[in-house]
Structures are given as structure tokens and as C-alpha cells.
Amino acid sequence: MLAVHFGAGNIGRGFIGSLLSQSGYDVVFVDVNEKVVQALQQRGTYDVIIAGETTEKQIVSNVSALHSHHQQSEIIDHIARADLVTTAVGPNVLPLISQTIAEGLKKRLTDHPVHIIACENMIGGSEHLKKYVWEHLSEQEQASLKDKCAFLNCAVDRIVPNQSHDDPLTVVVEPFFEWVIETKQVIGHVPHIIGAHFVDDLQPYIERKLFTVNTGHAIVSYLGYRKKYETIHQAMADRDIFADVTNALRESGRVLVHQYGWDEAEHQAYIDKIVQRFMNPSMTDEVTRVARSPIRKLGPNDRLIRPAMKYYECFGEVPTSLAKGIAALLLFDYEGDPEAVQLQQTIKESGIEGALEKYAQLSSDHPLVAEIKKQMFHI
Numbered sequence: 210m211l212a213v214h215f216g217a218g219n220i221g222r223g224f225i226g227s228l229l230s231q232s233g234y235d236v237v238f239v240d241v242n243e244k245v246v247q248a249l250q251q252r253g254t255y256d257v258i259i260a261g262e263t264t265e266k267q268i269v270s271n272v273s274a275l276h277s278h279h280q281q282s283e284i285i286d287h288i289a290r291a292d293l294v295t296t297a298v299g300p301n302v303l304p305l306i307s308q309t310i311a312e313g314l315k316k317r318l319t320d321h322p323v324h325i326i327a328c329e330n331m332i333g334g335s336e337h338l339k340k341y342v343w344e345h346l347s348e349q350e351q352a353s354l355k356d357k358c359a360f361l362n363c364a365v366d367r368i369v370p371n372q373s374h375d376d377p378l379t380v381v382v383e384p385f386f387e388w389v390i391e392t393k394q395v396i397g398h399v400p401h402i403i404g405a406h407f408v409d410d411l412q413p414y415i416e417r418k419l420f421t422v423n424t425g426h427a428i429v430s431y432l433g434y435r436k437k438y439e440t441i442h443q444a445m446a447d448r449d450i451f452a453d454v455t456n457a458l459r460e461s462g463r464v465l466v467h468q469y470g471w472d473e474a475e476h477q478a479y480i481d482k483i484v485q486r487f488m489n490p491s492m493t494d495e496v497t498r499v500a501r502s503p504i505r506k507l508g509p510n511d512r513l514i515r516p517a518m519k520y521y522e523c524f525g526e527v528p529t530s531l532a533k534g535i536a537a538l539l540l541f542d543y544e545g546d547p548e549a550v551q552l553q554q555t556i557k558e559s560g561i562e563g564a565l566e567k568y569a570q571l572s573s574d575h576p577l578v579a580e581i582k583k584q585m586f587h588i
């Protein structure tokens with residue numbers, strides 16, 4: 210079995226590549242990072258360190274790599290033969306790899322289906338990727354691929370911090386992982402992936418993950434940044450931040466339980482587990498990684514605005530803790546993040562209302578806007 214995986218970064222090596230290799234695939238990573246690509250080509254193996262109460266080393270083998278820009282024809286040939294194509298490049302990079310995937314699909318010589326799974330933190334990630342790929346195919350090509358290629362949405366969860374080691378391939382990960390894949394679009398058999406959880410309808414799972422793990426993570430990162438903490442672990446040890454995060458998760462949890470009928474006690478246990486994961490003393494996760502790309506995170510369907518809007522729609526009240534998280538995001542002025550610089554520039558030119566209208570599609574008369582502005586004075 211052959212899997213082509215775009216993005217040999219944290220989650221690519223630390224989770225997807227490792228699980229696919231364990232499941233029996235030859236994994237060909239595609240990346241733009243010359244050093245990582247070369248090391249994978251030379252060695253064909255790397256280490257994953259699982260950091261929990263104890264430390265465990267996993268050796269990932271049967272892997273190789275191709276350079277995303279310099280080895281286009283090889284990538285296309287691999288996609289033409291692959292059983293699985295996966296990505297973990299970040300939502301903003303999906304359009305940039307779509308033409309290569311389209312070229313590979315055009316060349317498929319086999320009737321054997323290929324499943325394509327975008328493992329990004331977003332709702333409908335694979336559907337988005339399909340839209341970009343389809344833009345590079347004629348109607349005839351799209352029709353001929355209908356029974357040969359399927360895009361499966363998924364939710365992927367494992368905290369993998371930025372890190373640097375003497376060995377550029379080694380990656381430290383937390384013990385917890387969850388990969389939920391939607392079966393609706395599957396052609397033939399579901400892909401063989403050990404440890405993946407296949408479900409008919411992904412919506413409750415992706416929303417539960419994004420609006421709990423990523424909502425809480427975003428809030429601790431933005432509040433932590435304001436208080437000059439460097440890591441998530443340090444920020445979580447601050448009693449006020451801990452209280453803000455758990456209150457916000459109670460608010461997003463109320464929406465999730467209302468919308469999807471999750472059992473209340475089970476959902477609380479899910480929240481508690483996530484809070485413990487944020488506090489894992491064996492992980493050094495920088496607040497600036499978790500806070501990265503604030504414009505993306507301010508999107509109407511992303512981890513802060515969507516649960517806050519839903520809360521207002523469902524219960525007719527403004528969620529104050531989620532509003533505080535959004536306020537903290539708007540104060541994120543880290544110069545090392547191009548989106549933070551752009552956001553601060555927009556706020557300077559158009560004010561808080563202008564930025565919320567532009568990036569969150571939130572009109573200035575929405576009660577959430579007044580609450581966000583009020584919360585900015587409490588941070």
C-alpha cells in the first residue's frame with residue numbers, strides 16, 4: 210500500500226506518517242523543507258518520542274520523501290499509484306498543493322480507488338481541498354474520476370509542539386491521539402488505518418474537537434501571551450487563565466451538548482481530559498505556536514466565533530468567557546506572526562468593529578461585539 214502525505218511537519222511526522230507506517234503503508238512525504246526531505250530520503254526512518262508519565266520511543270520505518278517544488282513529476286507519478294493521499298500542511302497551503310494533486314489524479318492508470326484526506330484543523334477540510342483540486346480539472350476529467358477518487362473529511366487530534374533536536378526528524382508527541390474519518394464518501398472499502406475511528410457523520414466529532422480542544426487552546430494561548438507566559442503549560446498554571454479557559458469550555462460545551470446531544474457528564478469528562486492534556490508537564494508547547502494565524506482563527510467557522518455565535522443563537526445570551534478569548538485574540542500583536550501584524554494593522558485602520566466585520570463576518574450591531582470590546586478592558 211502506498212500513501213503520499215503532504216507536510217512532513219509536526220503532525221505529519223508525529224501522527225499521520227507514524228500511524229500510516231504502522232498500518233503497513235509505504236509513506237512518501239512531500240515537503241518544502243530541504244533538510245527534512247533530504248534526511249528522510251537518506252534514512253527512510255525516524256523516531257517518535259511519546260512523552261507522558263513515562264517516555265516511549267517508536268521507530269517509524271518505510272518512509273521516504275520528495276521535494277514539493279523540485280520533484281513535481283515524481284510526486285505526480287506517486288499520486289497516480291497511491292492508495293491514500295493525506296495532507297497536514299495548514300489550511301492556507303491547501304490551494305498551493307492542489308494542482309499537483311490534480312495532475313496526479315489525471316494520470317491514474319488503475320481503477321483502484323484513491324482516498325484523499327486533509328488532516329487540517331478546519332470544518333470540511335477535505336471538501337475544501339476537493340474544491341481546489343477540481344478547479345484544475347475539466348468537467349470530463351472530474352466525471353471520469355468520480356468512481357476512482359474520494360475526499361474524506363476528518364478530525365485529527367494530537368498535540369505536537371514546535372521543537373528542535375539534533376536529529377531534524379525526531380518528533381516529541383503527547384500519548385493521546387484521535388483520528389476520526391467520515392465514511393460517507395468512501396469508495397469500496399474504508400482505508401486500512403490502524404487506530405482511526407470511522408464514522409458516518411463527522412460533524413459532531415469535528416465540532417466537538419475544534420470547539421473544545423482548539424477553542425480552549427486558543428484562549429489559553431492568547432491570554433497567556435498577554436501575561437508574557439512562554440508556554441501553554443506555564444499559562445495553564447495561572448489560576449485566572451485556568452478559570453477563563455474552563456469557563457469558556459463550559460460555554461462551548463453547552464452549545465455542543467444542545468446541538469448534538471452529547472451526554473453532559475461524558476462531555477465534561479472530555480473537557481477535563483483536554484485540560485489535563487494542556488497541563489502535560491512533559492510537553493513544551495510555545496504560546497506563539499498555538500496562537501499562530503489569528504486571522505484564520507477569527508474566521509466565522511473557526512474555534513472562537515462559531516461557538517460564540519451559536520451560543521447566542523441557542524440561548525439568547527452573550528457568552529462572556531468566549532468573548533474574552535476573542536478579545537485576547539484581538540490583542541495578539543506578536544511581530545513574528547504575519548497574520549498578527551496584518552490584524553493589528555487592520556485594527557489601527559478600521560477599529561475593532563472593522564476587524565470583526567472583515568475577518569469574522571460579525572456585524573457591528575451584534576451584541577457579541579459590545580461584549581468583546583468590554584472584555585478587552587479586563588485583560
Ligand SMILES: NC(=O)c1ccc[n+]([C@@H]2O[C@H](COP(=O)([O-])OP(=O)(O)OC[C@H]3O[C@@H](n4cnc5c(N)ncnc54)[C@H](O)[C@@H]3O)[C@@H](O)[C@H]2O)c1
Nearest residue numbers: 216217218219220239240241277297298299329330368369
Ligand atoms: N501540531 C499539532 O498539534 C496539530 C494537531 C492537529 C492538527 N494539526 C493541523 O495539522 C496541520 C499542520 O500543522 P503542524 O503543526 O504539523 O505544522 P507544521 O508547520 O509543523 O507542518 C506543516 C508542514 O507543511 C510543510 N509545507 C508548507 N508548504 C508546503 C507545500 N507547498 N508542500 C508541501 N509541504 C508544505 C511545511 O514545510 C511543514 O513541514 C495544520 O492544519 C494544523 O492545524 C496540528
Ligand SMILES: O=P(O)(O)OC[C@@H](O)[C@@H](O)[C@H](O)[C@H](O)CO
Nearest residue numbers: 330365366367368369423426499
Ligand atoms: O494548528 P492550529 O494553528 O489550527 O491550532 C493550534 C493548536 O491548537 C493545534 O495545533 C493543536 O495542538 C491540535 O489541534 C491538537 O490536536
